[in-house]
Amino acid sequence: MPGRSRRCPMASPDWEWQRRAACRGQSLVLFFGYEGERQPQKDIRERKAKEICAQCPVRVECLDYALSRPEKHGVWSLTEDERSSERRRRMRRAAMAGVTAADQGPDGVAEIPQMLGLEAS
Template identity: 45%
Template sequence: MADVSRLPWAITDHWDWQVHAACRGMNSELFFHPDGERDPSRSERVAAAARICASCPVREPCRDWAHRVAEPYGVWGGESEQERRESLARLRRG
């Protein structure tokens, strides 16, 4: 029998949580900044996205995924790009 222990796991194991996301089917522009976006527009967009994330049933797996892959763009699990960078830096410092 072939050794399958080194094969990657099913992709659905990574993404099943997305089916239940509050943002599913929404315009992704709310969660990802357009080129050249600056405050106050950026802060308002991030706050609107975070409000959607606040009541999302899969907020934690979403944020965990973004941390695990060091996602550089967008609002994931209620965290902006800057908040995620700061959170990951705190975790690295211990």
Template identity: 50%
Template sequence: MTDVSSLPGSAPDNWQWQSRAACRDLGSARFFHPAGERGEDREDRDEAAKRICAGCPVRTACLEHALRTREAFGVWGGLTEEERHALLGGRRAPAHV
């Protein structure tokens, strides 16, 4: 069963920051790499996503969410999954059993 203990509750206050995000209406393709994307293409997409995050009014809340819930994919709060993984000292989310 999936462990959801690290997720915030359903109270709207826990999620309102998302309505003010710079990425709100941009679609997920800019922030999540497609299967097989590597090298310069991936670096370019990540950098473009980070430029959007750089001017986002809720960047801190987004990054805090990604770190707290161990978001495994995509650019969140201006950091890639590899950067977040390194920031957390190499700790990954527990495996779902």
């Protein structure tokens, strides 16, 4: 059909945010390091990369992208270790979001043992 896109929208992720990335044109080494890099050099490099990230208008999109896939290397707004922590934090939050208000105790803390059937209600 003339004028209609033949591409499946699900097959084409939104890359628009990458066009606005502050790291465009920067050295990949600054964000991904190099073979044999030692920890002190890595710390300095990551700090420099994160200075660029701090000015980036698409930090949220970048981090969401990196967390949505097994991206183990590089600085994507956060370092590898920071992303691991953030990934765990989001998983805990998502698990807690499955807790309904009725499952909350009087102080707002979920009655998790009760929910798991470990205590009589």
